[in-house]
Amino acid sequence: MAHVAKRDVVLKVEGLKKSYGPVTIVENFNLSVREGEAVALVGRNGAGKSTILRCLVGADRPDEGTVLIGGNRMTETNPAVRRDLATVIDDLDFFPDLAVVEHLDLLARAHGLEDPDDIVDDVLEQVQLVQQAGQLPSTLSSGQRRRLALATAFVRPRRLLVLDEPEQRLDVQGVEWLGRKLREDLDEGLAIVLASHEPSLIAAVGAREVHVGEQQ
Numbered sequence: 001m002a003h004v005a006k007r008d009v010v011l012k013v014e015g016l017k018k019s020y021g022p023v024t025i026v027e028n029f030n031l032s033v034r035e036g037e038a039v040a041l042v043g044r045n046g047a048g049k050s051t052i053l054r055c056l057v058g059a060d061r062p063d064e065g066t067v068l069i070g071g072n073r074m075t076e077t078n079p080a081v082r083r084d085l086a087t088v089i090d091d092l093d094f095f096p097d098l099a100v101v102e103h104l105d106l107l108a109r110a111h112g113l114e115d116p117d118d119i120v121d122d123v124l125e126q127v128q129l130v131q132q133a134g135q136l137p138s139t140l141s142s143g144q145r146r147r148l149a150l151a152t153a154f155v156r157p158r159r160l161l162v163l164d165e166p167e168q169r170l171d172v173q174g175v176e177w178l179g180r181k182l183r184e185d186l187d188e189g190l191a192i193v194l195a196s197h198e199p200s201l202i203a204a205v206g207a208r209e210v211h212v213g214e215q216q
């Protein structure tokens with residue numbers, strides 16, 4: 001069904017520039033993403049997709065340009081930005097002595113969810129880690145660790161979800177699940193930006209493709 005109401009812009013990036021030493025990786029990058037919209041950054045290895053994502057989430061500081069999330073300027077310390085933004089861009093560092101379920105429980109409570117137990121159970125089921133709920137992160141397979149990383153984003157409130165190659169190390173069913181899950185998030189009004197090399201995921205999510213690094 002077409003929504004008549006105009007959807008809010010959740011992410012606005014203007015004039016982003018990032019160099020490492022003398023090498024400019026990204027220049028004059030602009031992006032606007034509304035509620036219920038997904039954008040996939042695509043392009044060759046080294047094109048600058050992760051660099052852009054790192055600037056969006058405050059993990060790296062752009063040399064020029066502005067990043068607004070929910071109308072607030074991106075700084076990691078801004079609580080309004082942190083409330084709106086869920087992100088999985090690197091392999092997460094987990095607490096070595098906290099079990100899978102304890103990680104998710106901690107995050108859900110830290111974000112003040114009313115029913116943390118229900119949400120944690122639900123997400124554990126979605127990422128198929130129910131049987132591993134009591135295991136420590138070091139005992140998980142690499143794909144299971146990836147699922148736990150994704151679960152940390154799904155267990156908390158969010159308006160904007162930023163994911164860097166979320167398909168990494170997921171099996172075929174996992175990639176299919178992720179496509180459905182992101183589609184559901186979009187239907188609930190979330191905005192999503194991902195970098196991906198997996199056309200089937202981009203298609204399943206219905207993401208608008210933005211090509212990075214092709215002007216050089």
Ligand SMILES: Nc1ncnc2c1ncn2[C@@H]1O[C@H](COP(=O)(O)OP(=O)(O)OP(=O)(O)O)[C@@H](O)[C@H]1O
Nearest residue numbers: 020021025043044045046047048049050051052195
């Ligand atoms: N901290 C850094 N110092 C120097 N160069 C860097 C740094 N981080 C990234 N680069 C360089 O910036 C370029 C863009 O890297 P980036 O990780 O953004 O690419 P990408 O599009 O995400 O690639 P991939 O598809 O391989 O993940 C690469 O040439 C990389 O070597």
